[in-house]
Amino acid sequence: MADAERLICASDALREAGPGVRFEVTYFGEPAPAFVVRWQGRVHAYLNRCGHMPMELDWQPGVFFAAEGGDLVCSTHGALYAATDGRCLGGPCGSTPLVRLAVVEREGAVYFLGTEDDG
Ligand code: FES
Numbered sequence: 469m470a471d472a473e474r475l476i477c478a479s480d481a482l483r484e485a486g487p488g489v490r491f492e493v494t495y496f497g498e499p500a501p502a503f504v505v506r507w508q509g510r511v512h513a514y515l516n517r518c519g520h521m522p523m524e525l526d527w528q529p530g531v532f533f534a535a536e537g538g539d540l541v542c543s544t545h546g547a548l549y550a551a552t553d554g555r556c557l558g559g560p561c562g563s564t565p566l567v568r569l570a571v572v573e574r575e576g577a578v579y580f581l582g583t584e585d586d587g
Contacts, residue, residue, distance in 0.1 A: 472582075473572075473579050473580065473581050473582075474579060474580050475577055475578075475579055475580075476489060476491050476504055476513075476571065476577075476578045476579060476580050477489045477491075477504070477577070477578050478576060478577055478578075479573055479576045479577055479578060480576070481578075482504065482505065482506035482511060482578065483506060484506050484507070484508075484509070485505075485506070485507060485533050485538055485551075486505075486506065486533075487530035487531060487532075488503040488504055488505040488526070488530050488531075488532045489503065489504050489505075489530065489578075490502070490503050490516065490526075490529060490530060491503070491504070491580065493515070493569065493580065493582075493583065495515060495567070495583060500515055500516075500517065501515070501516035501517070501524055502514065502515050502516055502569055502580075503516045503525075503526070503530070503532060504569075504571055504578060504580075505532055505533065505540070505551060507533075507538055507551035507552060508538075508551075508552065510552075510573075511571050511573045511578050512551055512552060512553075512554075512568075512571075513568070513569040513570075513571040513580065514540075514549075514554050514566040514567060514568055514569060515566065515567040515569065517566070517567065518542040518544065518547055518561065518566075519547065519549075519556055519561035519562070519564030519565060519566060520542065520544075520545060520547050520559070520560040520561045520562075520564070521544065521545075523542065523544045525540065525541070525542045525543060526543060527543030531543075533551070534548065538551050539551060539557055540554075540566070542559070542561070545559065545560050546559045546560075547559035547560050547561035548561075549561065549565065549566050553565070553568065554566030554567070554568050567583070569581075569582070569583055570582055570583065
C-alpha cells in the first residue's frame with residue numbers, strides 16, 4: 469500500500485445508509501475520487517468510479533444509496549452495487565465490481581488505510 473493511514477472523517481459524519489463522505493486517494497499514481505458510507509453499522513469505502521464507465525456514482529455529492537434500500541447506485545445509468553463488498557447486483561456494471569478501499573473505524577473516527585494496487 470502506497471498511502472499512509474489518514475483521517476477521512478469523524479464517525480458521526482456517517483449515518484446508517486445516509487450520505488457518504490467523499491475523499492481523494494492515489495490510485496495507480498493518479499488522484500482518484502473515493503467515498504465512504506455506513507451500512508449495517510460498518511464503514512465501507514470504494515473508488516468513486518462506476519464499473520460500467522469511469523463515471524462518479526453520486527448524482528449529488530455524497531448521495532450513493534438508492535432511494536429504496538441499502539444498495540449503492542450509479543446515477544448515470546442505474547447500476548446497483550452491494551454496499552458491503554461493491555459487487556454488481558444489477559444494471560450495466562455486469563460482473564465488474566466497485567474497487568474496494570481499506571478503511572478502519574476507531575475511537576470515533578474513520579481512517580483510510582490504502583489500496584492493494586495503488587502503485
Ligand atoms: S456509468 Fe454507471 S451505470 Fe453507466
